[in-house]
Amino acid sequence: MKIETAVEALAALAQESRLSIFRLLVQAGKEGIAAGGLGEKLGIPPATLSFHLKALTHARLIKPRTEGRFVIYSANFAEMDRLIAYLTEHCCAGDATQCAPVGKC
Amino acid sequence: MKIETAVEALAALAQESRLSIFRLLVQAGKEGIAAGGLGEKLGIPPATLSFHLKALTHARLIKPRTEGRFVIYSANFAEMDRLIAYLTEHCCAGDATQCAPVGKC
DNA sequence: TTAACATTTCTATAATATTGGAAATGTAGA
């Protein structure tokens, strides 16, 4: 993963509404949650929600699929894996033992 | 770790200069690097560097110590550990097997 | 004490992000 990619993913998660969205989607698993469901759970108005979903989608941390007139979002676990791998590799290296979880996990 | 803390740490790392600073400090280990050394390596002017160091320090990801007229910064591995633990716990849960490194690592 | 140096604070400016109402777009069912 390039540093630019890592920065974008970190920025996507570095906002409370978006981190909450992502956490809900992680809990929901691959079935995901429709945009409206997220908005209702979190009390975020449609336009604002759409703005945040766009940021997370652009960072590849979530992915949308269309089902009828619903847009259902789900977490992209693979990309989150890559981010965590980047952090453990580049931000715990040198004296890796100090920073767990670490290693080949 | 509270979500606010996680957001602050993520925000601190979600900027290329700051992520680069942090990576250098991780490489440097506990000896750390003086502010001036970081500025020189990264080509960041003093005032800008100080601004970023402040953000990282406030997020507890780095810590300064004074040595003569130098301020030497080093990575706070324990806090980075906590952040990674938060991410693996809250952002890989539910279907944990999809997101490695995961589990008790 | 004075000069040199490291770093931070002050300050202003520019750039980017966040918010949400209103309108537009697209889909489903009557």
Next chain:
DNA sequence: TCTACATTTCCAATATTATAGAAATGTTAA
């Protein structure tokens, strides 16, 4: 087709963040 509904786009207002020169602060060594 018409209406209802889900979501996104458009837009403007507001807030936050990033940048860096210049001045201030603090430290060392002569």
